Each structure stands twice: as structure tokens, then as C-alpha cells.
Amino acid sequence: MIQHISPGPLMSQAVIHNKTVTLSGQIAIDDQDADFATQTRAIFARIDSLLAEAGTDRSHMISANIWITDAGNFGAFNDLWTDWLNGAIPPARATVVSALVLPSLKIEIQVSAAIP
Numbered sequence: 001m002i003q004h005i006s007p008g009p010l011m012s013q014a015v016i017h018n019k020t021v022t023l024s025g026q027i028a029i030d031d032q033d034a035d036f037a038t039q040t041r042a043i044f045a046r047i048d049s050l051l052a053e054a055g056t057d058r059s060h061m062i063s064a065n066i067w068i069t070d071a072g073n074f075g076a077f078n079d080l081w082t083d084w085l086n087g088a089i090p091p092a093r094a095t096v097v098s099a100l101v102l103p104s105l106k107i108e109i110q111v112s113a114a115i116p
Helices: 034-052 071-085
Strands: 002-007 012-017 019-024 063-068 090-098 105-113
Touching: 002 034, 012 034, 019 034, 034 071, 034 105, 063 071, 071 090
Parallel strands: 063 090
Antiparallel strands: 002 012, 012 019, 019 105, 063 105
């Protein structure tokens, strides 16, 4: 069985299948004009909320894909990421510098996690 969380006309915010949840790319939709750190923290909050709705949390993440628009933010992201993980073992991760669909966005994050 496949379960969709917050499905919309173009995508679901998350999809659960075989005790694994895959989130769509999360952006700081309500903080588009904010700085990099604020956008990143807003995305972390969205991820935490969606993972909780799926019955899991960041300590069960399997993978993370991160897109940042400015390579100069890579170090700042790593600091924010480490703080957010709060001692959890980090998942497999890829970070790419790329333009995003909305020019005001500075970061997008997509994760998958196991559901215990």
C-alpha cells in the first residue's frame, strides 16, 4: 500500500511505502525573502513535521539531497545541519549548487527516512 501525505495537484509532500517515507523537496515557502539560515531552519521544521506525520524522525533518515544557490553557504549549511541533527548519525547526503525555481529561494532539501 502507498500512502500520500498532503497530496496536491502536482505532488505530495511525502509518500510512504514499505516502511519508508520519501519527502518532496522542501522549501521555505513562507520565508522566501529571509536569509539563508532562516530559510534553512524553516525547512528543517517542515521536515520534522512531515517526518512526525509519517511516524518517524530525523534520527531515522536514510538519505538527504540538498540544493543551495550559493557555494559560499556550504560551510554555514554544514553548521546548521550538524546542530539540527543533534547527535543523530547523519544519512547518506549529496549537496549541489544550483539555481532553484523561485529566485528568492536559497536552499531546498529532500529526504527519505525509515519508519521504525
